[in-house]
Amino acid sequence: MCAIVGIYGNDNAARLASLALFAMQHRGQEATGISSSFEGKIYTKKDRGLVSEVFDDKALSYLKGNMAIGHNRYSTAGGDSILDAQPVYAKYKLGEISIVHNGNLINKNQVRNELINNGAIFQTGMDTENLIHLIAKNSKDRLRDRIVEALEKTIGAYCFIIQSRNKQFVIRDRYGIRPLSLGKLKSGGYIVASETCAFELVDAEFIRDIRPGEMLIFSDKTDELESIQLFEPEFRPCAFEYVYFARPDSVIDGKNVYTTRENMGRTLAKNDKDNGIKVDMVVPVPDSGVPAALGYSNESGIDFKYGIIRNHYVGRTFIEPTQEMRSMKVKMKLSPMRSLIAGKSLLVIDDSIVRGTTSKRIVRMLKEAGAKEVHFRVASPEIKYPCFYGIDTPSKEELISSRMTKDEVCKYIEADTLEYLSIDDLKNSIGAGTNYALESFDGDYFVRK
Numbered sequence: 522m523c524a525i526v527g528i529y530g531n532d533n534a535a536r537l538a539s540l541a542l543f544a545m546q547h548r549g550q551e552a553t554g555i556s557s558s559f560e561g562k563i564y565t566k567k568d569r570g571l572v573s574e575v576f577d578d579k580a581l582s583y584l585k586g587n588m589a590i591g592h593n594r595y596s597t598a599g600g601d602s603i604l605d606a607q608p609v610y611a612k613y614k615l616g617e618i619s620i621v622h623n624g625n626l627i628n629k630n631q632v633r634n635e636l637i638n639n640g641a642i643f644q645t646g647m648d649t650e651n652l653i654h655l656i657a658k659n660s661k662d663r664l665r666d667r668i669v670e671a672l673e674k675t676i677g678a679y680c681f682i683i684q685s686r687n688k689q690f691v692i693r694d695r696y697g698i699r700p701l702s703l704g705k706l707k708s709g710g711y712i713v714a715s716e717t718c719a720f721e722l723v724d725a726e727f728i729r730d731i732r733p734g735e736m737l738i739f740s741d742k743t744d745e746l747e748s749i750q751l752f753e754p755e756f757r758p759c760a761f762e763y764v765y766f767a768r769p770d771s772v773i774d775g776k777n778v779y780t781t782r783e784n785m786g787r788t789l790a791k792n793d794k795d796n797g798i799k800v801d802m803v804v805p806v807p808d809s810g811v812p813a814a815l816g817y818s819n820e821s822g823i824d825f826k827y828g829i830i831r832n833h834y835v836g837r838t839f840i841e842p843t844q845e846m847r848s849m850k851v852k853m854k855l856s857p858m859r860s861l862i863a864g865k866s867l868l869v870i871d872d873s874i875v876r877g878t879t880s881k882r883i884v885r886m887l888k889e890a891g892a893k894e895v896h897f898r899v900a901s902p903e904i905k906y907p908c909f910y911g912i913d914t915p916s917k918e919e920l921i922s923s924r925m926t927k928d929e930v931c932k933y934i935e936a937d938t939l940e941y942l943s944i945d946d947l948k949n950s951i952g953a954g955t956n957y958a959l960e961s962f963d964g965d966y967f968v969r970k
Contacts, residue, residue: 530710535584549595559586697733786816863891877921
């Protein structure tokens with residue numbers, strides 16, 4: 522669930538790219554990088570850490586030119602080596618090239634093994650590097666033709682931005698699983714970014730979403746954007762973007778994320794209407810549980826209270842790479858409001874339960890702080906299946922709902938009651954009429970191999 526950005530036709534391209542990455546820091550905190558292009562040469566700066574740590578004035582002054590691409594890393598393939606940070610850069614017959622990628626390629630091992638058997642030498646563990654080799658080994662005279670043929674061998678969820686010395690190529694897979702939007706910079710030029718929240722910070726106007734199966738080409742040889750429909754679209758946007766990953770102020774494929782999360786909370790409240798449970802307050806697990814908790818409160822008439830306070834200097838726990846790091850960050854990140862919750866019955870709302878350990882710590886923390894009861898509500902369905910399209914749930918054994926019933930999960934997390942949204946509830950909350958990617962919930966791995 523990485524963040525990618527492309528800036529074209531603006532003399533402050535790298536600085537604008539860094540601002541966009543800063544706005545999308547929630548999508549990846551392990552590493553960040555930017556490649557710019559100036560006078561036929563590509564300049565790259567990437568490192569572990571946050572955007573604000575990596576891109577100071579010295580780094581940005583090095584990244585010259587009026588075009589740049591950038592990336593925030595959240596690892597689903599590869600390791601934690603700096604070599605696995607993006608952009609991925611290479612020299613080849615036609616010159617220099619740099620690539621950023623959001624998603625996951627499900628045929629990566631097959632393609633990699635074929636490339637290695639044909640003499641390719643890989644420098645990273647990332648699936649993104651496959652595309653570099655496929656492009657470099659192609660004999661076509663134009664980069665666009667090499668890209669097209671490389672994509673014909675590339676299967677999975679992907680948004681790519683490919684930068685040469687004077688062009689940018691923007692591609693979204695035929696299913697549109699990962700989000701990608703196009704905007705016009707008021708200071709001149711264009712921006713492409715994973716989320717529209719980046720547009721506000723760089724003062725850009727939203728134009729449209731990149732279409733599933735589309736390739737956009739930015740070039741100084743024409744004033745108009747060139748659009749090529751590479752694949753027949755079969756639109757299946759990822760529902761988990763609305764549940765957790767996207768920032769609430771982003772608009773993903775025409776739907777405001779905040780509104781969809783508020784709808785999820787309203788639906789939870791409607792489902793609870795006749796269950797006979799009496800609670801004193803609705804408490805969100807901050808921050809991603811807040812819109813759903815507000816929706817629940819508005820629908821039910823039960824007071825919304827910040828019974829849990831978040832330390833905003835600690836990052837997101839789900840996207841930490843190890844369980845030990847996730848557990849430590851829960852304790853560092855969340856604190857109970859003892860004076861508010863002592864002796865009270867709480868209805869706690871979180872966006873999802875993945876492994877169950879975070880939910881257990883939250884429930885235990887609240888009860889140790891004096892809560893009389895903790896009724897847990899989840900603004901998504903049970904996550905029973907691993908996702909191979911860009912979410913870090915690679916094994917079924919890690920998912921608590923794949924090995925426990927709802928009642929068993931309730932007992933494990935030590936809640937008094939537990940309820941989820943159904944899959945239909947989720948689809949209706951986001952917006953009926955779209956065939957969403959729901960593989961984490963229903964096990965439908967629809968991407969064709």
